[in-house]
Amino acid sequence: MSGTSQDADVDTEARELLEKLVSIPSPTPEEDECAAALAAFFEAHGRDVFIDDVGNVRAPADDSVLYTSHVDTVPGDIPVRIEEGERGPELWGRGSVDAKGPLTALAVAAVRTGMSFVGVVGEEVDSRGARYLVEERNAPAAVVNGEPSGSDGITLGYRGILSGTYRCTSESGHTSRPENNAIQEAIAWWSAVEDRFGDGGEDVPIFEQVTPKPVSVEGGVTADGLAVETTLDVQLRVPPRYSTGDVKALADAELEAGTVTWTDAVEPTMQSPRTPVARAFRVAIREAGGDPRLLRKTGTADMNVYAGAWDCPMATYGPGNSDLDHAPNERLELQELDRAVAVLETVAEELS
Structure with missing residues (x-):
């Protein structure tokens, strides 16, 4: 492989860049x-x-091909260090997997192959960098988005x-009155939403299910003692067989009180x-001695933003075990x- 290392199996340049980037905290929105x-x-x-x-x-x-990944991480202080693991040295630190490992791999490959590159901001919160990018520039011929898939995995x-x-x-x-207060109305609506989408059962993969999840709740008697108020923040993950509009309409249909x-x-x-893009990855992974795996992720990434705006082939790829995201x-x-x-x-050689 190309690189600056004396050992053909060790990419010193990539490892040094990764350690440098992981050593600089960049929780959203502190990426500068x-x-x-x-x-x-x-x-x-x-x-x-x-x-x-x-x-x-x-x-x-x-x-x-546009190589792109995100600069920001979730919060968390993990001392940056290299320790020996079961299969060789491991770099510890917030963002080493999500997604400074993929960010580094894409940056190094982009430099060596002359491909376009963007390191975007805000992915962990609102994808502000990716949203700006699709508004500001035309679509490339192809996109590789950087998130951990493992070096043999291709997320589609x-x-x-x-x-x-x-x-x-x-x-x-x-509290002895039988009528629902605002807290009960919130519970009733959310319970109805959960029942609406239900448990898909063991035969239905999580990827193909709508997953409702409450993320924060506040409620109680107001300061003047005259009302009960409740606020419930929610998220629903949406599989490809639905649009977000479909899920919104179904959730709204369960609403009997509140807004x-x-x-x-x-x-x-x-x-x-x-x-x-997928074919290029299969070729490249096999050339590197791996066995390609096609993946579907239950979360959401910047690739969703790119796919919604650009009519070009794309995939997500990067080193790392996604089970360690945010861990x-x-x-x-x-x-x-x-x-x-x-x-x-x-991959760049195959697509150029």
């Missing part, structure tokens, strides 16, 4: 310092690079997400395994990073 370090990497390799109005790191070049599907806030107010009264304000909607996506023991096997860079270089 890490973004600057990423931009400096491209500048050091003679690439044109700039940071756009929302903070994305942009290195435009060959648009045969993500569920969408529908987010909203339920609010209800009722008159205050003695729901739907605050965000990102459509699900399921890419074909027969696109040029207190987040760490990346460095040999996974090495293999992922090699795979991405071959």
